[in-house]
Amino acid sequence: MINQPQETGAKSWTTRREEKRRRTESVQPWLKGPILTPEKVVDALELLLKSGDRVVLEGDNQKQADFLSRSLVKVDPKKLHDLHLIISSISRPEHLTLFELGIAKKVDFSFAGPQSLRLAQLLEDGKIEVGAIHTYVELYARLLIDLIPDVVLVCAERADEQGNLYTGPNTEDTPVIVEAAAFHDGIVIAQVNQITDQLPRVDIPGSWVDVVVQADRPFALEPLFTRDPRKIDDLQILMGMMVIRGIYERHNVQSLNHGIGFGTAAIELLLPTYGESLGLKGKICQHWALNPHPTLIPAIESGWVKSVHCFGSEVGMDDYIAARPDIFFTGRDGRLRSNRVLCQLAGQYAVDAFVGSTLQMDGDANSSTVTKGRLAGFGGAPNMGHDPHGRRHASPAWLDLIPSPSPIARGRKLVVQVVETFHSGASPAFVETLDAVAVGQKAGMPIAPVMIYGDDVSHVVTEEGIAYLYKAEGQEERRRALAAVAGVSPIGLKAKPAETAALRKRGIVAYPEDIGVHRLQANRSLLAARSMEDLVAWSGGLYTPPPRFKSW
Amino acid sequence: MSSAISSREYLQRRSFIELDARTRAKSLFDSRTDRELAGPFDRIESPWLPLQGVTPQADDGCIVMRGTIGGRQAVVIAFDGAFQGGGIGEVSGAKLTSALDLACRDSQEGKPTSAVLLLETGGVRLQEANLGLAAVAEIISSIIALRQYAPVISVIAGPIGCFGGMSLAAGVSSYIVMTPEGRLGLNGPEVIEEESGVEEFDASDRSLIWSIYGGQQRYNQGLVDVLVDDDANQMIETVRDLIAQGIPEVHRSQQVDLYRSRITALDTSTQWDPAVVLWSAASLARPTGRDQRPTDDKKEHHQ
Structure with missing residues (x-):
């Protein structure tokens, strides 16, 4: 039997509408x-x-x-x-x-x-x-x-x-x-x-x-996505070279999102030089979900980039973007239309790879930017930095991450973390336990504020090499692969030379020489732009950096 | 900076700033005439740094090279900004002084030898404070001795610039060459921010910092003789020209009255906007021998 309302008409279904009308009328004068x-x-x-x-x-x-x-x-x-x-x-x-x-x-x-x-x-x-x-x-x-x-x-x-x-x-x-x-x-x-x-x-x-x-x-x-190329160092360049060779080229990455940092800025500035020398133009990195990083200008100008959809804009980039409507999403007025939610969805479901960095990573590749005394939150990184299980369309890179053939295997998004083993001041980036655990407990949070969970991470790149974590069999082997690239941090010291050699042989760990990257080649002369002035020059004067980035 | 940076040609240049100290020094010499003196394989290192937990460097961050530039004898002393911010210690200071003194001796013996100082330095190395200060005094007196016989050229390319005691050394040299990216000053911005607070001076605000210390500003003020773009070829040409030009009629540091009159003419009752050059470039005579004209000091202050 269907329940009948006790007193028809007694309940209002328009309380929100009436309340809104009452409030807006009160400010009519x-x-x-x-x-x-x-x-x-x-x-x-x-x-x-x-x-x-x-x-x-x-x-x-x-x-x-x-x-x-x-x-x-x-x-x-x-x-x-x-x-x-x-x-x-x-x-x-x-x-x-x-x-x-x-x-x-x-x-x-x-x-x-x-x-x-x-x-x-x-x-x-x-x-x-x-x-x-x-x-x-x-x-x-x-x-x-x-x-x-x-x-x-x-x-x-x-x-x-x-x-x-x-x-x-x-x-x-x-x-x-x-x-x-x-x-x-x-x-x-x-x-x-x-x-x-x-x-x-x-x-x-x-x-x-x-x-x-x-x-x-x-x-x-705030100009949050501007990185001055002068501050990119040789180690970041080495890691950028490894990403281009050992990840983008290896897996045929066509579409991607870059987090913000000097490591990813280095990759962007290496595409038109190092990437070009490898003959990779037009073969990788064509479609982007990205804030309009000024460091992407040289790659765009050299014809590497086919499209960029943006979360937001960036101070000083508007005129440049307006002059490149084939690349960016622009309105009839000619100016950029950004949309954070749509770009987050695009970065979640439609790209082959996410490349970001973090402040701390534990032995299982869990990472967080929450450190002692700071409750920094997540932003958008976890959306980009995970393997969305709702994805159904295939792409070469996505399929390439299937570790063993099976009739019902699904592909996998590349979630790449680029991490230097130590921060300046000799504090290790690889730690036994994330600070986030203690911070979460102190703040009474039901779960620790982990930014990217280790099981979503497919690759970790350090100045030592690349750990192809998605290839590792079982948790123990994953840990060994990560330790093999973690340098002399507490996690890296657990690595045993014989085990590392075996992992390199099986392609689960690669050092620069294993993938044809020459360490001595990693210096700033490889960057397509080495200063803010260079970025302005690449843009033909269309990019106007905010004053605090200008020395002229 | 010039409008050059809005064009693609700017990217074709060979950057001088991006060269490391040794490559910078080498690039200035006539091909295959250069040899390094007291080089890294001689291992003359700072004895003081290891005691303080700092790893020393085999050349102590100071590179000395001898050879010819435009066919003329020259010694180039380059500071490595990547090591201890180019700070002067006992060993690097002694290397610089000895190089200047040897150039002076050769010059006195009828073989004029110019000196080029490639300065990327925050000044005295804090770990060797007193020895570094003593070194600066020696460096200054050695420059003044040499400049009677052959030009001493200070090049401040950046990105570190030239601060502290070494800015005084630059001040007594025959010529100063800067790029717009170079900075020249006594107290560095970080020091002022630390002493007086970020409200007073924000060391992270590049446009503020460069509008005060930057090459363009120093050139407009007449404290610098040549402003060159960050271009290795332009730099090499400039240094070669200045060596060929020889000693200026009068050195900048001998023109005490000129500079004193400028300072007294400054109206300090109001806050100056660093974007406005202190002395009007148009009415400004270059105060060194390169372009020496009689000056009417009264016209040179702000309008």
């Missing part, structure tokens, strides 16, 4: 269309938000809705408190001030790089409650399931008077955040740098946006 008078932004936040609300504050690792976060800090904590904030990247000092003042109480996030020390301290002092630390895609996914926002605070470059938004090259996370609120009766508040009659293109339709406010200054943007 300060609105002209969707445009809010900037002087009233703090009063409006006090009326549009309610204590205990779930609020997304747009702040990823590049652009930041900083006018809205600086305004939110000014609300009266007696009127507005105990917010549950969702911030993909806790980057700005006021993000944590919100917790000190009691305006916010709980946070769900992905990354906390610059604020990782203070976050760990607030957690210890009981001032902040952490829901969970996520990867980016995971956090956005929850916005659609069990973390549906009541209010979202986002940023755009420009708006028109109908509230249409132009997010431009740095579109990044804005579409998914707005979508989660706009279609579930949440309130969408956008800060913009400028309000103009005409927009270059519409990235977010005005019917998804409730309130637009002009910021006091353009939104904050």
Whole structure:
């Protein structure tokens, strides 16, 4: 028998819609269309938000809705408190001030790089409650399931008077955040740098946006993906050569994602020189899921790169990107359209290889960037740095990682970690136990904050050589293969010469000479660009580095 | 920097900065005339570094080479910025002083021998502080002795630059050559940041640092004789030309009144913007013999 409602019509199915209408009407006097008078932004936040609300504050690792976060800090904590904030990247000092003042109480996030020390301290002092630390895609996914926002605070470059938004090259996370609120009766508040009659293109339709406010200054943007080629050293070049020969060429890698670091910057700058000398142009590394790294310019200009889809943009790269629409995704206005969620999905399912680095790795190849006293989170690395079991399409590299033939064997994504065995200051990168274990326990986390699990890692590259972990048979052999390339770190000292020799013979471990890489050739003269000036020259003057990277 | 960097031709150059100290020195000589003196196989190492847990280097980070440049006798002394930041210790200081003194002796005996100092140095090596300071004093007096007979040319290419006591040594040389990437100053940016805080001076802000210490700024101020791009061929040509040119009529460090008048003419009541060159390049006479003109000091301060 079907249950009949007891009293038809007694339950409202439109509570969120009514609540949204009530709140937006309360700020009507300060609105002209969707445009809010900037002087009233703090009063409006006090009326549009309610204590205990779930609020997304747009702040990823590049652009930041900083006018809205600086305004939110000014609300009266007696009127507005105990917010549950969702911030993909806790980057700005006021993000944590919100917790000190009691305006916010709980946070769900992905990354906390610059604020990782203070976050760990607030957690210890009981001032902040952490829901969970996520990867980016995971956090956005929850916005659609069990973390549906009541209010979202986002940023755009420009708006028109109908509230249409132009997010431009740095579109990044804005579409998914707005979508989660706009279609579930949440309130969408956008800060913009400028309000103009005409927009270059519409990235977010005005019917998804409730309130637009002009910021006091353009939104904050950090040049996080710029690496100065002058700082690339010979060891990083050696490792880059090994990756190109022993991994990209060996497995026929066509599509890939690079994490950010000097190691991957070295690889990008070696493609047009070392890669070219091996005759690999047009044979490897053609399609990329990548932030627009300035160090990729020489490879693009030399015709190595067919396409690049971007998570975000990068300071100084916009004009260069706009001039290369065959390579990048651009709108009718000619400017880049980035999209973090889509690029994360692309990097997860559609690329052959992920290449990244880490601060610590244990003997089982588990790795983490969480070190003592720092709760840094994950960002997007775990999305790229794992083998997605939902993948079904084959590619030569994916098939090449099947260790033994079987009628139902599946391929495997290459997850490559490039790690120098020691950091400067003689602290080993290979350790018995990750600091993350102790940090996780201290923070009361249900699991240790491991960034990339060892069983997802297919290759580890150090200055000693490459461990082809996917080929190893059993856990013991994996450990021996990793130890064989871990130098004189605590893990590396466990290696036995006879075992290492046997692993090299079977191709589970390769030293540079085993794959035709000459150590003496590894020096900076191999880099296609050795300075920021060289990158500018490669771009024909289209790339304009941020001032702090310029010495001219 | 010049507009050169927006063009692809810039990439075709052979970078001088990317050469290591020994290759830099060797590149300046006429082909096959160079030989290294007190080289790494002589193993004249610092006795002080191992006592402090620092691995010494077989040439102590100082390379001395003798040969001809443009057919003229010359000695090149190159500091290896990759070893201890090019810091001057007892041994490297003695190598430099001896090289200058031998060049001086040869010059006095009728065989003029120029000296070229390739400076990549933070100054005195902290582990050998007093010995390094003594070495700087000796170096300066040896340069002043030699420059009466043959030019002493200081080249500051970068990326380390020339700081501390060695900036004084550069100051007494006959000519200074810099690239835009080179830096010249007494107190390095890291030292100032450490002493006065990041608010006062952010050592990681390249555009700020170079606008103060950088080759272009030092050239505009008239403290540098030739500014060359980071191009090994240009560098070789420049050094060859300066050696051919010989001793300047008057050395920069002899023009005390000129520089003193500039300092007194500076208005220090307001904060200077480093992007604005202190002395207007247009009204500035190059104060060395290379391009010597009578100067009207009153016109040279800011407008």
